[in-house]
Amino acid sequence: MSYRWSLSVIIFHGIACVLHLTSASVHCFSKAHTSAAFAAPKPIDEAYWPERFPAKDHCSKCGLCETTFVRHVKESCAFLNEGMGRIDRLEDQVHGRRRKSDEMVWTTFDKGQSNDIHKYNTKGAEEEARFGVLSRPIMLATGKLEDAQWTGCVTGIALAVLESGMVDAVVCIASKEDSDMGWSKPEPILARTTADVLRGRKVKPSLAPSLRVLDEIREDKSIKRLLFCGVGCAVQAFRSVQDKLGLDEVFVLGTNCADNSPTPKAAQEFLREGLKVDETKVQGYEFMQDFRVHVKMEKNTPDDYIKKPYFCLPGKVAEGAIAKSCLACFDYTNALADVVVGYMGAPLVGGARMDKSYQTIAVRNTRGERMIDVALQSGRIQFGDIAGGSGAHEKMASATVAADSIVLAMAGGEVKQEGMPVLVGEIMAMALTKIGPKGMNFARYSIDYHILRNYLHVLMEWGEERAQYAIPIYAKNIVKKYLDHDKSFADLKEKIVLRRQSQESIERNTSDINAKMKS
Numbered sequence: 001m002s003y004r005w006s007l008s009v010i011i012f013h014g015i016a017c018v019l020h021l022t023s024a025s026v027h028c029f030s031k032a033h034t035s036a037a038f039a040a041p042k043p044i045d046e047a048y049w050p051e052r053f054p055a056k057d058h059c060s061k062c063g064l065c066e067t068t069f070v071r072h073v074k075e076s077c078a079f080l081n082e083g084m085g086r087i088d089r090l091e092d093q094v095h096g097r098r099r100k101s102d103e104m105v106w107t108t109f110d111k112g113q114s115n116d117i118h119k120y121n122t123k124g125a126e127e128e129a130r131f132g133v134l135s136r137p138i139m140l141a142t143g144k145l146e147d148a149q150w151t152g153c154v155t156g157i158a159l160a161v162l163e164s165g166m167v168d169a170v171v172c173i174a175s176k177e178d179s180d181m182g183w184s185k186p187e188p189i190l191a192r193t194t195a196d197v198l199r200g201r202k203v204k205p206s207l208a209p210s211l212r213v214l215d216e217i218r219e220d221k222s223i224k225r226l227l228f229c230g231v232g233c234a235v236q237a238f239r240s241v242q243d244k245l246g247l248d249e250v251f252v253l254g255t256n257c258a259d260n261s262p263t264p265k266a267a268q269e270f271l272r273e274g275l276k277v278d279e280t281k282v283q284g285y286e287f288m289q290d291f292r293v294h295v296k297m298e299k300n301t302p303d304d305y306i307k308k309p310y311f312c313l314p315g316k317v318a319e320g321a322i323a324k325s326c327l328a329c330f331d332y333t334n335a336l337a338d339v340v341v342g343y344m345g346a347p348l349v350g351g352a353r354m355d356k357s358y359q360t361i362a363v364r365n366t367r368g369e370r371m372i373d374v375a376l377q378s379g380r381i382q383f384g385d386i387a388g389g390s391g392a393h394e395k396m397a398s399a400t401v402a403a404d405s406i407v408l409a410m411a412g413g414e415v416k417q418e419g420m421p422v423l424v425g426e427i428m429a430m431a432l433t434k435i436g437p438k439g440m441n442f443a444r445y446s447i448d449y450h451i452l453r454n455y456l457h458v459l460m461e462w463g464e465e466r467a468q469y470a471i472p473i474y475a476k477n478i479v480k481k482y483l484d485h486d487k488s489f490a491d492l493k494e495k496i497v498l499r500r501q502s503q504e505s506i507e508r509n510t511s512d513i514n515a516k517m518k519s
Helices: 003-038 068-076 083-095 153-163 194-198 210-219 232-244 264-274 315-321 366-378 394-403 405-410 422-435 440-462 464-469 473-485 487-518
Strands: 139-143 169-175 186-191 225-230 249-255 282-287 292-297 305-309 339-342 359-363 381-386
Touching: 068 210, 068 232, 083 232, 139 153, 153 169, 153 194, 153 225, 153 249, 153 339, 153 366, 153 381, 169 194, 169 210, 186 194, 186 210, 210 225, 210 232, 225 232, 232 249, 249 366, 264 315, 305 422, 315 405, 339 366, 359 366, 366 381, 394 405, 394 440, 394 473, 394 487, 405 440, 405 487, 440 464, 440 473, 440 487, 473 487
Parallel strands: 169 225, 225 249, 249 339
Antiparallel strands: 139 359, 139 381, 169 186, 282 292, 292 305, 339 359
């Protein structure tokens, strides 16, 4: 064999070896890469909330990131990227159309109104601009359940849907068993029986991880039809991933929601420090239409139902009692649910107790109509009249924003540490209940107040550019109306914008100084 031939053989052999090794390496790398790409994302441990969760302090702890569905968080979370600006697109997807945003009802801002605009009327029960897509006017309703927070409308609808065979399971929030937090510790469950659903009675006042059961739903092949119960931020995330669950049919039952506490401990601290009640004996509480906080206590306590005027609450409790995600929420009315139960648009009756009063029910589409039909036929709920309202709401909404302790802190104002004396607070609550907005107009007041306050919060936290694309159209319309017609609110916005710019300037200067010191 010649030297040249021998050399050629050696070179060829060497190249073949290299190619073989390279091919094997590429194969191994490709396999490893593919495996990594398709491996289920690791859920985030709830113990690291909120610092390791994508939305950080604005995470509403909906439970999505505690499952393998965390891979979809960027396009699902109500507080990341577009955030609640996705509501406009999702309404089309869920209901087949968007709300009629140009039909917003105003009681004082619009000119040419009739003289009876402040009188009780039911025309406003058809308004979609604030209340979302409607297939019928908003109705008053009561449930028929004992030991519910109200009269059991939400639980009654869920029971009727499950017992009729419309669904195989219900996702609801129960109170965690054997918990030292008692009634206030939320735990998501997949309810399959009447007893399971009944565990979900009563409102849990802190953030609840409703979506933590997503993996369980997908893996359980016996679940083909599901009822999901949740608040707006959880429903938005659920709607974004529901097609990935392998379900044949999905129904969503929502509640109106605002200002939850970040944790059960924060809720209990609010009760103890803000309302001065024994938090271990509380069964539930609500901020009601008579400008008072109503607290249901255990039945064996001397006073089992307590009312305290809003105005008597110390300003210092607000910051710790309200989750930051709730300050960035623009879906008070739960736009993407099929049926929504609330209470702000209902009159207070039965001695002005929540467990003796009406609630409101909004039905959004044909799925919602099916749910309501079966609930009415089963006798689990009953309808009253169409919801109505009276009184002007705009001036009260902007005045409430201006006096809000969270807004005052943002604007650099002085936050009053203590609330009004009880007698003065009671007089204020009585006067406002008598002359202020009622029924659906009270609901408009509450919606506008929360929209305006939360707009100022995201303006301060995220800046104007993000605020514009992370807010749904209807909320932008409300903000614009107040900016155009209410100088005090426009001035408040300007003050907060200037304060943010000042803080950004300080941060830039500090960063420049640190950079120079390092160099």
